[in-house]
Amino acid sequence: MTSRVKLFLGAYINCTNAQNLNCLALAKHLDKSQFDITVLNLYSQPPIKIKGVKVFSCIWPHRIMVYWAYFWNIVKADVVYLPKAELLAFNSFICQLFGKKSFSTIEGILDDTNFLKAKNKSGFNVLNYYSRLSQVFSISQYIKDYNFKKHSLATEDKILELGTESQLFLNTTYQTAPITKVILIANNYSKKGVDDFLALANNYSQLEFHLVGEGKKIENYLPNLICHSKLSQYELSELLKDIQLHIFPSRSEGFPKVILETACAGVPSLVYADYGANQWIDHYQNGFVVQTLDEMKVVIEDLLNNKKSLNQISKNAIQLGLSYDWKLKIKVWHDAILALSSK
Structure with a gap:
């Protein structure tokens, strides 16, 4: 043997x-x-x-x-x-x-x-x-x-x-537009473009912005910003059931694991293109890949105005997550x- x-x-x-x-x-x-x-x-x-x-x-x-x-x-x-x-x-x-x-x-x-x-x-x-x-x-x-x-x-x-451990996050209840709640998830959000996230929160007061993780103290606390500490995988999966969009505005990454986790939950990600995200995310198909903060705003406006079917994008995001099990x-x-x- x-x-x-x-x-x-x-x-x-x-x-x-x-x-x-x-x-x-x-x-x-x-x-x-x-x-x-x-x-x-x-x-x-x-x-x-x-x-x-x-x-x-x-x-x-x-x-x-x-x-x-x-x-x-x-x-x-x-x-x-x-x-x-x-x-x-x-x-x-x-x-x-x-x-x-x-x-x-x-x-x-x-x-x-x-x-x-x-x-x-x-x-x-x-x-x-x-x-x-x-x-x-x-x-x-x-x-x-x-x-x-x-x-x-x-x-x-x-x-x-x-x-990814897809079964920990899998949620087959697809998200639908218009969106009401978005999220940024990071162990240290100070390194993940939190300033852009806060700028979006300031711009869209009608949306709840959930921030999960640890990082620098948030100044000028916004009424529509909800801060969570680090969450267990179970706690995060429960929170994601009520979220429609994951905004991940980091400029320097590799292959962010959290994008796959949120995808399994039916929550597509809105990300920057700097680190090759368009090699696995198809824009407006199973997520969103943009170049600038203004382009992030265009995506959010489309989802708010129901111009794009978030339901289908959510279904496709789940298939993306499952393909990386x-x-x-x-x-x-x-x-x-x-x-x-x-x-």
């Missing part, structure tokens, strides 16, 4: 952000008969356990024990997945030192702002970090092409698209990890 591949997914599955949630999904969906999977839990959050998956608890004090958590699990693994911008230099050095097969995913465009931010955060040139790993994948063709043109950063030909996307990841393990 062939032994299972020892796979370390370097993320905290009990914390809510894109990389952590993606590793949670990978741990759930990868074939346990072929992979012996280890993940991390962070001491400060309620633990999550998955049948057939080993969970390593990173205890307090985190700033010290995080080194041990990564070191111990990297050394024990056959293949290491490092999606997070955490201990970049240390983790890549350990992988090299012990000859571990390792890979990462680039989940956003490395424009000047993001490139400088990543460098300042880690104190390490991210391009050097990627060069130390066995393989680097992009999560969309646009990201792959952009980063190669901008930084000569070559990634694997295979694209590792991210999936992890059950459909996991095979590409499965094959890529097995191929790396056999090199």
